[in-house]
Amino acid sequence: MAYEAARTSEVAYMDEVRRLFGGYKQGTFDRLRLQPGHRVLDVGCGPGSDARAMAARVEPGGEVVGVDRDEEMIEQARSRPAAGTPVRFVLADAYALPFEDASFDGCRSDRVFQHLDEPERALAECFRVLKPGGRCVVADADWGTLTVATSLPALTRTVLDLGSDLHRNGWAARSLYGQFRSVGFADVDCEMSVAHTTEWAVAAWAFGLEHYAAQAAERELISESERDAWLADLRERDRAGTFFSSIMGGMAWGHRP
Numbered sequence: 001m002a003y004e005a006a007r008t009s010e011v012a013y014m015d016e017v018r019r020l021f022g023g024y025k026q027g028t029f030d031r032l033r034l035q036p037g038h039r040v041l042d043v044g045c046g047p048g049s050d051a052r053a054m055a056a057r058v059e060p061g062g063e064v065v066g067v068d069r070d071e072e073m074i075e076q077a078r079s080r081p082a083a084g085t086p087v088r089f090v091l092a093d094a095y096a097l098p099f100e101d102a103s104f105d106g107c108r109s110d111r112v113f114q115h116l117d118e119p120e121r122a123l124a125e126c127f128r129v130l131k132p133g134g135r136c137v138v139a140d141a142d143w144g145t146l147t148v149a150t151s152l153p154a155l156t157r158t159v160l161d162l163g164s165d166l167h168r169n170g171w172a173a174r175s176l177y178g179q180f181r182s183v184g185f186a187d188v189d190c191e192m193s194v195a196h197t198t199e200w201a202v203a204a205w206a207f208g209l210e211h212y213a214a215q216a217a218e219r220e221l222i223s224e225s226e227r228d229a230w231l232a233d234l235r236e237r238d239r240a241g242t243f244f245s246s247i248m249g250g251m252a253w254g255h256r257p
């Protein structure tokens, strides 16, 4: 199954999460209100799928630029076919975008802010490179809203709280609205949605449940036998067809006045 490959590579992980849970992405493209001739930036573009998806909306005469701080991601993005489309990829950090002030009509960032210690600083960079009237959309998960149906609620609280805290900015989605307002965007709005799975094999890696359980035991927040009991309960639910897990994600958007 594709998600078995996704366990072994970060790029495969991103591709597979996009396939399973990427329905919201269309909403991020729509809210940028892209037009032919627009110049648009995708911050933390990963292997570049979203940048390529936006290309048709800015043709003719426009350009999509994807930036990522990870060389492997930029290499992957450049190696994937985008012949004839106005897309390019640049190695750069979200905190120091190598672009002039007021040089883009649109800017988006998707599932990047959860990795940032200073998300508001990155958002201020997006604001800086936007032209007056330029639109910004940021989407992310909120790891503090991860749920799983379980027979062991106390252990579950411990594991899921740790899972959220393992992210630099685990509460990314709920923070976006306020960050857009603080940075100075106008007409700020937001939307939340829920992704769910009824398959343990998907939740184990895509929602990180197996990793959080392992980390909770390693950090001695739970014992090894508690970890095993917790995982066994979830696997048993999977066998019985009663497994369920969900997480909320959200996006906020606005424009530079």
Ligand SMILES: C[S@@+](CC[C@H](N)C(=O)[O-])C[C@H]1O[C@@H](n2cnc3c(N)ncnc32)[C@H](O)[C@@H]1O
Pocket (backbone or CB within 6 Å): 014, 018, 043, 044, 045, 046, 047, 050, 067, 068, 069, 070, 073, 092, 093, 094, 095, 109, 110, 111, 112, 115, 116
């Ligand atoms: C979960 S991936 C998301 C990729 C893509 N936006 C998507 O939705 O498929 C997060 C990406 O953010 C990038 N990233 C994390 N911190 C960054 C930073 N400070 N500057 C630029 N990219 C960053 C990572 O290298 C990674 O490619």
